[in-house]
Amino acid sequence: PQSTHARALRSKPSCPPAAAMNPAMAAELRRRESESVLFSRLLSFAHSALPDPPVSAAARLSALLLPHDDHISRLPDALLRNIVSRLPVKDAARTAALSSRWRGVWRSAPLVLADAHLLPDLIPAVTRADARRVPSVVSLILAAHPGPFRCIHLTVSHLEEYQGPLARWLGLLAAKGTQELVLANRPPPVVLRLPAAIFGIDTLTRLYLALWKFPDIPRTAYFPNLRELGLCTVVIESRHLDSILARSPVLETLCLQGNMLMDRLTINSRSIRCVYVVATSDLDITVEEAPQLQRLIVWVASTCKGGSPRKTIKIGRVQALGLIGYLEPEFHTLQVGDTTIKPSAKPSPFTMLPTVKILGLKVRFGVRNEAKMLPCFLRCFPKVERLHIESKETIESSSKINLKFWKESGTIASICSSVNLIIFHNFRGDQCELCFLKFILESAQMLTKLVVVYRKGTFASLAEARSKVDPLFDVSWASKCCSLRLVQSALAEGEGLKILNFKRGSNFSLSDPLAFTGRC
Structure with missing residues (x-):
């Protein structure tokens, strides 16, 4: 005999069958899912090129109460500021609770702010809700700290809703002497326009940008201290990059990854030492004059189509070039000086680069x-x-x-x-x-x-x-x-x-x- 519970379950009205999904709705869901997967891959690809923050949040800061005197607080202010500047931002701020003297140390220490360190501890993955809370905390820190900023590393914040605050952030970074800036956008599958205020930070020595659309460059823009520049999946025209290179007199390292709208890269710099181009295949590369260039690294993505026209890599006046790769006959036409390298061309001193080891x-x-x-x-x-x-x-x-x-x-x-x-x-x-x-x-x-x-x-x-x-x-x-x-x-x-x-x-x-x- 059936139990009372079984009879009760059988007597319950059955759930109505699921309604058939509208074909248009099903197509829209598939499109959104495809865009989400594509953007996740794009985001992972861009972030793989970004430098890590100079401080780590893995260690824990703790105060040990001992009966003897506090010798650390007797250290010179310059040394204490150096110590605090090597801490994650939350730990650096906590040192202000130690004493009135430490409060002044934190405010005068060159700050390292990585928004990833503001997320809840021990979370398995960054959720959109967590990332949306971070920008408000970033605003408070940037406003409270008088500077200078040793490094600002913003890679997890969802910035599509904070374009106004972002422009104000960049203004604060310009006013407070920022040395290094890593700025990655995390929108839905669109690329936001980078605020022009970025060009006002003339103290930058290192700049990495990911997933942005480049604005027009004002005539007053100048990067007198910039030594390292990385552009990762950035919508930028070749003329804009030409302008940046011309206004960066001490630039040593240029890194380009998957950038759109560029059809050529022209290197004419007396300071640059390393040029790295990855997954930017539809690009003619010309090194006109680069006496300090030591490395030219070109890595073409495996998704490039062999049927597309070959791109030219032209090597001009280089006196220190010691490494070049990877040249691909499938995609590249090599030109040394004014000579295009092909089987019918006879080798001569004018087609040789003897410095390359x-x-x-x-x-x-x-x-x-x-x-x-x-x-x-x-x-x-x-x-x-x-x-x-x-x-x-x-x-x-x-x-x-x-x-x-x-x-x-x-x-x-x-x-x-x-x-x-x-x-x-x-x-x-x-x-x-x-x-x-x-x-x-x-x-x-x-x-x-x-x-x-x-x-x-x-x-x-x-x-x-x-x-x-x-x-x-x-x-x-x-x-x-x-x-x-x-x-x-x-x-x-x-x-x-x-x-x-x-x-x-x-x-x-x-x-x-x-x-x-x-x-x-």
Whole structure:
């Protein structure tokens, strides 16, 4: 017999069936979901390029009551201000409760304000409600502290509702001597116009902007102290960037990531040392005169369409350029001086850049036209010592690209006499890859290490991977002290873009920022 509870449930009226969704409403929901996913990826991509705040909120500030005297408070004011300026903003403000003297220290210390440090502790993710509460707290802090501001790092605030306050913030930052500013917009999938008040902060030494639309630049704008500039997914025209570069006389590092509306980048600067361009493929790059330029790093996104016209990378007067990469025959036309590099052009002193010691290339070895351009590119850099090559996947590989093909391409000075390290990425064991590596091993007299890197999942086992490089030992190696190292990369498809980021590329303490295999 059924229980009373079961009979009661059965006797309850059934819920009405769900109404069929209107097709237009369903399409609108799908569109919104697609936009949300796209924007989340865009936001993650932009934030991957932004520098971290100079202070961390991971540590906890605490006061320990001891019977002996307070020796810390006896320290000079300058040293106390230095201590407080290295604390997250909430902890820095809390020091004012210690004593009347500490209250003055906090107000005079160079402040570090990161809005991420104003969020509730231990939350798993930033919610829109949390982010909406942050701007009001930022307004209070900026108004209360007399400055100077060592660093302002605003990356989690939703600013679409605070455009008026944002302009006032920038005015306060200009009046109170801000040195570093990281400003990222978090709107719905639209790009807000950046307030023109940004151009009034002439004390800036470091500026990173993400997800903004650039305004017209006033004639009075000038950045006399700016040394580092990063523009990440910013809607900006080439003429605007030209104007900024012309008004930044001490700029050393320029980072561009996924910027829209730009069709060219022209470098004409006597101070710039590093130019980093990532995922901005539809861009002609011209280095006219840059006597201090040491690094030109170009990383094209894997989503670029090969059918689009090639973009020109033109290298003019450079005396210190030591690193260039990644050149891609699929997307790039290389021009040195007034000469366009192509198979029919004969090498000459006017088409060579002997200062370059580190070179990065991305090649589809199975595509004949791209393979023909590889020796032409290499001949432009006769003194290269470190060669980074990424093998790009080829759908259909030409059987004519064999060892004979490479030998007929002729002698390459850098391969024969200067290259001592080669890192070959994305090895798949294809015949066209093996033929090129055999050619290298038979020619490279100074080579001491060949690192062959394959992605996880390319081969079923380490034994299979080793069997793929066995044919390399069938040829006579030109260098008797060369070693071959087989490495499995821990990076998935596309993750190399995250590794070779602005922080690594512009870090001059790393002699070779391209030398990252991501090995397990």
